[in-house]
Amino acid sequence: METNTAKHIMLVKYGEVALRQGNRGFYEKQIMDDIRRRIKDLHSGNIKVIREQGRFLIEDVTGDLDSEAILPRVKNIFGAIAFCDGIKTTEREMKPLCETALAFFRARIRGKSFKVVTKRADKRFPLTSNEISAVIGEHLLAGLPGTQVDLHNPDTIFRVEIRNHVYFYVDSTPGEGGLPYGSAGKGVLLLSGGIDSPVAGYLAARRGVGLVPVYFHSPPYVSERVVDKVRDLLAALTAYTGELPLQIVPFTDVQLYLQEKVPAEKLTIFLKRAMLHIASAIAARENARCLITGDAIGQVASQTLHSLAAVHSAATLPILRPLTAMDKHQIIEIAHRIGTYPISIRPYDDCCTLFVARHPENKPNAAVIERMETRLMEEGLKDLLAKAVEGAVN
Ligand code: ATP
Ligand code: MG
Numbered sequence: 116m117e118t119n120t121a122k123h124i125m126l127v128k129y130g131e132v133a134l135r136q137g138n139r140g141f142y143e144k145q146i147m148d149d150i151r152r153r154i155k156d157l158h159s160g161n162i163k164v165i166r167e168q169g170r171f172l173i174e175d176v177t178g179d180l181d182s183e184a185i186l187p188r189v190k191n192i193f194g195a196i197a198f199c200d201g202i203k204t205t206e207r208e209m210k211p212l213c214e215t216a217l218a219f220f221r222a223r224i225r226g227k228s229f230k231v232v233t234k235r236a237d238k239r240f241p242l243t244s245n246e247i248s249a250v251i252g253e254h255l256l257a258g259l260p261g262t263q264v265d266l267h268n269p270d271t272i273f274r275v276e277i278r279n280h281v282y283f284y285v286d287s288t289p290g291e292g293g294l295p296y297g298s299a300g301k302g303v304l305l306l307s308g309g310i311d312s313p314v315a316g317y318l319a320a321r322r323g324v325g326l327v328p329v330y331f332h333s334p335p336y337v338s339e340r341v342v343d344k345v346r347d348l349l350a351a352l353t354a355y356t357g358e359l360p361l362q363i364v365p366f367t368d369v370q371l372y373l374q375e376k377v378p379a380e381k382l383t384i385f386l387k388r389a390m391l392h393i394a395s396a397i398a399a400r401e402n403a404r405c406l407i408t409g410d411a412i413g414q415v416a417s418q419t420l421h422s423l424a425a426v427h428s429a430a431t432l433p434i435l436r437p438l439t440a441m442d443k444h445q446i447i448e449i450a451h452r453i454g455t456y457p458i459s460i461r462p463y464d465d466c467c468t469l470f471v472a473r474h475p476e477n478k479p480n481a482a483v484i485e486r487m488e489t490r491l492m493e494e495g496l497k498d499l500l501a502k503a504v505e506g507a508v509n
Contacts, residue, residue, distance in 0.1 A: 121204040121215050123179035127171040130196035130292055145295035146194045153188040168236045168278040191355045193321050194295040201284025213254035216283055223285045226270025228263050233275040240277045294323035296356050301325040301403040303394045308344040311409030311438055313455040314446050318437035319407045320356050327401045328359055331366040331390055344461055351454045364393055365506040369499045376491055380476045383417045384484055388429035395431040396504040406430055411438040416477040425481040
């Protein structure tokens with residue numbers, strides 16, 4: 116332990132959630148439950164997650180917290196904005212607080228200059244934030260020879276937080292931000308083996324959308340290895356979301372049917388519509404409230420505004436396209452950061468690249484497409500889509 120009265124803990128800051136008026140408690144509980152779930156196997160009931168005036172406190176009731184073991188488990192939780200590795204003390208008197216601060220900060224100063232920043236959430240504490248910073252700063256200055264205070268450009272910032280207890284920390288690890296996973300309801304993620312859709316899933320999940328991942332599979336034209344790839348992509352996303360069971364839609368019959376019935380340059384649009392029909396039905400079954408795709412405006416022929424307009428009516432729920440306005444390099448940057456990129460670039464064909472025409476139409480006429488599809492529905496497409504929905508299994 117740092118001193119008799121102080122011990123190592125971790126403070127978790129949660130940004131946007133703290134601003135919620137009505138349902139703040141709901142969000143807080145989700146984050147706390149998520150933290151507990153992720154560290155459950157690390158201990159035998161001695162690590163507690165406690166709400167502490169606008170922060171969560173992770174504490175080992177038997178002594179110092181092993182924050183190095185905890186951090187990798189919790190750092191991907193959506194809704195948390197920072198993880199601060201620090202100490203907690205039950206002291207309330209300035210003199211012992213100064214002693215504890217000196218013992219803690221002495222080992223953590225970098226460079227020569229520092230600044231003390233205090234946040235006083237507990238207004239019962241007799242001094243103001245600035246007064247506390249000044250008193251502790253003076254004590255540190257005396258106790259750390261060769262250092263100086265620099266309020267504008269310090270090498271190290273010593274942080275003091277006065278809450279139900281008093282906390283000291285120096286560094287914090289940034290969190291993901293966003294809203295607690297699942298807090299917005301569920302969405303069906305159309306997940307191909309490409310670069311884009313896993314990133315789209317990650318971004319939607321970060322805003323609280325629980326993911327129901329669906330992959331359209333066309334064996335034997337598409338190799339089983341693509342299924343492995345999609346599963347591996349999901350495994351990367353589970354670091355953020357927890358378990359993600361994949362639904363694999365048997366898509367071969369729909370694909371062969373459309374390939375025979377529609378002109379090659381229109382095939383992609385019909386395939387996308389078929390996917391949206393099926394995904395909408397799965398969403399209804401799963402009680403999901405939206406669909407999520409990896410489309411970005413103009414990235415390929417099927418993602419022009421004309422093409423998006425021509426697929427629109429196939430969905431019975433809003434389609435979220437988190438990548439709409441992003442450039443490819445921005446998408447790739449996120450894919451790298453979340454660990455999906457190296458999996459996405461494994462060289463296996465996905466179903467759309469395999470069946471895609473050399474010169475797909477990039478300005479399809481929505482009314483024409485819809486009319487053609489209505490006819491095909493009656494001629495057998497409807498049954499094939501229903502069968503695909505039925506056949507979608509984990
Ligand atoms: P991605 O990189 O995500 O594969 P893309 O740029 O290759 O996207 P398309 O192949 O046109 O673009 O696909 C657009 C979106 O349609 C994908 O982001 C994904 O959401 C969905 N999609 C395409 N193919 C499949 C599939 N086989 N299974 C599930 N969803 C798919
Ligand atoms: Mg693709």
